[in-house]
Amino acid sequence: MKYFWFLLIVVISFSGFSQENKVSSFEIQGNKKTKTAAIARLCEIQQGAPLDSIVLEEDIKRLKQLPSISHAYYTVEKGGKVTYGIEENFTxxxxxxxxxxxxxxxxxxxxxxxxxxxxxxxxxxxxxxxxxxxxxxxxxxxxxxxxxxxxxxxxxxxxxxxxxxxxxxxxxxxxxxxxxxxxxxxxxxxxxxxxxxxxxxxxxxxxxxxxxxxxxxxxxxxxxxxxxxxxxxxxxxxxxxxxxxxxxxxxxxxxxxxxxxxxxxxxxxxxxxxxxxxxxxxxxxxxxxxxxxxxxxxxxxxxxxxxxxxxxxxxxxxxxxxxxxxxxxxxxxxxxxxxxxxxxxxxxxxxxxxxxxxxxxxxxxxxxxxxxxxxxxxxxxxxxxxxxxxxxxxxxxxxxxxxxxxxxxxxxxxxx
CATH class of the missing domain: 2.40.160.50 (membrane protein fhac: a member of the omp85/tpsb transporter family)
Structure with a gap:
């Protein structure tokens, strides 16, 4: 029986770890003229995908190359919520x-x-x-x-x-x-x-x-x-x-x-x-x-x-x-x-x-x-x-x- 409880704890731990390292939700904020869908279309990040800092950095770098965006950044909250912050240019x-x-x-x-x-x-x-x-x-x-x-x-x-x-x-x-x-x-x-x-x-x-x-x-x-x-x-x-x-x-x-x-x-x-x-x-x-x-x-x-x-x-x-x-x-x-x-x-x-x-x-x-x-x-x-x-x-x-x-x-x- 003790082995059962041990395995159960291990499964729950790994499940929690897995959830913590996945993108639970993705949000874009700060944009006014630029359509949210147009920004999201260019990003590699996907809800449910592994939370990868390299992907986040490349998305931000890509967005800052757009004429419509003067600056961009991201935040990651506990639970895997990712937010891209947008500062728009007047274009x-x-x-x-x-x-x-x-x-x-x-x-x-x-x-x-x-x-x-x-x-x-x-x-x-x-x-x-x-x-x-x-x-x-x-x-x-x-x-x-x-x-x-x-x-x-x-x-x-x-x-x-x-x-x-x-x-x-x-x-x-x-x-x-x-x-x-x-x-x-x-x-x-x-x-x-x-x-x-x-x-x-x-x-x-x-x-x-x-x-x-x-x-x-x-x-x-x-x-x-x-x-x-x-x-x-x-x-x-x-x-x-x-x-x-x-x-x-x-x-x-x-x-x-x-x-x-x-x-x-x-x-x-x-x-x-x-x-x-x-x-x-x-x-x-x-x-x-x-x-x-x-x-x-x-x-x-x-x-x-x-x-x-x-x-x-x-x-x-x-x-x-x-x-x-x-x-x-x-x-x-x-x-x-x-x-x-x-x-x-x-x-x-x-x-x-x-x-x-x-x-x-x-x-x-x-x-x-x-x-x-x-x-x-x-x-x-x-x-x-x-x-x-x-x-x-x-x-x-x-x-x-x-x-x-x-x-x-x-x-x-x-x-x-």
Whole structure:
């Protein structure tokens, strides 16, 4: 009989232990605009599943990557009750990028986006750009349209700029227009890995305005193209309000089919952005972005990799050069100077540097001093902690390489 009571006590003990280490209930609180079902759909935690701190930490990390959420945390009560606390962002915000150089060049892009349409983490918005000419675009991204792993993105863009074209006889200015329609399928394999695959149909038009000419380069032409695109992203970033830590990699591969092959052949282009962030004590943040890219090495003056203020080198100017390969390193140290409630003031010290392969050139071009540009600089960040991406930045870059310029770059959001 004593063995019976002993076994009964053991069974009851293990039963109690088992219940204590299972999720008895799961609750989400603090969200107002974001639908509770939309948040729960993205979480791995399940009622009745084993209580695993790794699952809880990954859920919270995933939620903090959403534009709709500024901060998230969890609590576990006795009995296995789990609560996810949500602090939401205000997600209907303007976007802006403004840049100037010492050549009195001025260009800007403004827009309005909602990053949490219908409370379901749908992104919708558009932009207007003035860079000598007018441009606009509309974007719709529904990453969880079909399931918590599969979604869709639709983009339209009508972009017109003045592009310098570098000929053997000198430099020419062309009016360039790109009208594109893009459809992407989005799929997330797991918490850290996702892919986007799709097609982009676009039309390019070039009209000569001024400068040098060449018998090999037409004064005006247009061409229809189809672009097949795939983007693979590994994201292991961890956010704590304005601070970021971790590693992220984005690989972008494109195959462009020219519908007038007698004018321009098909070509391939690919690049990878490697991003690394590290917290420095309580108020500092180191940030690095390395881009390595190559394309088919045609001698076309319309090479795909640009040297540009608003893309890679702060202070360099508006599309001052082009190449069929690029290696660019952006590095900066962000330091919180003042923080109170929702407002943060950050200082920024940066060095942007890059080098390009000339169209039709060789890999030796990457070490040619004429192709290397280095721009150190200083900046400020004005940050609202409760509004997604509400970071107004001002950067001043000053070139230290031969023939360099200097200029201001304004924008919303961190540079990278």
């Amino acid at each position: 209907t915000i303007p976007t802006a990028n403004i840049y100037t150089t010492n050549d009195d060049e001025f260009a800007f892009r403004i827009g309005l986006y909602d990053f949490n349409v219908l409370g379901r983490n749908i992104i919708f918005g558009g932009f207007y750009q003035n860079d000598i000419y007018n441009s606009f675009g509309v974007n719709l991204r529904m990453p969880f349209l079909f399931s918590r792993k599969a979604g869709l993105a639709i983009n339209y863009q009508n972009l017109t700029t003045q592009e310098p074209v570098y000929l053997d006889t000198g430099t020419a200015d062309y009016k360039y227009n790109n009208t594109s329609h893009e459809l992407l399928g989005l799929y997330r394999f797991n918490f850290q890995n996702r892919i986007a695959v799709g097609v982009n149909y676009f039309k390019e038009e070039y009209d000569y305005k001024r400068g040098a000419t060449s018998d090999q380069v037409p004064l005006t032409y247009s061409i229809d193209k189809i672009l097949f695109k795939s983007i693979y992203e590994y994201n292991n970033l961890d956010y704590y309000y304005q601070y970021v830590a971790g590693f992220k990699s984005i690989l972008n591969l494109q195959y462009v089919v020219n519908l007038k092959k007698e004018v321009i052949p098909d070509f391939i282009i690919g690049w990878n952005d490697f991003l690394y962030y590290s917290r420095v004590k309580e108020k500092g943040n180191l940030a690095f972005r390395l881009r390595v890219g190559l394309s088919t090495n045609d001698t076309s003056p319309f090479a795909p990799f640009a040297v540009d203020n608003n893309i890679n080198i702060r202070g360099v100017g508006n599309t001052i050069d082009r190449g069929t390969g690029a290696i660019v390193l952006n590095s900066e140290y962000r330091h919180t100077l003042y923080e109170k409630d929702w407002f943060v003031l950050q200082s920024n010290i940066f060095v942007d540097g890059g080098t390009w392969r000339n169209p039709g050139g060789t890999f030796d071009d990457f070490v040619e001093k004429d192709n290397i540009r280095i721009y150190p600089g200083l900046g400020l960040r004005f940050i609202h902690k409760r509004i997604f991406n509400a970071i107004f930045r001002i950067d001043y870059g000053y070139g230290v390489t031969e023939g360099a310029t200097h200029g201001l770059v304004f924008g919303i959001g961190q540079y990278f």
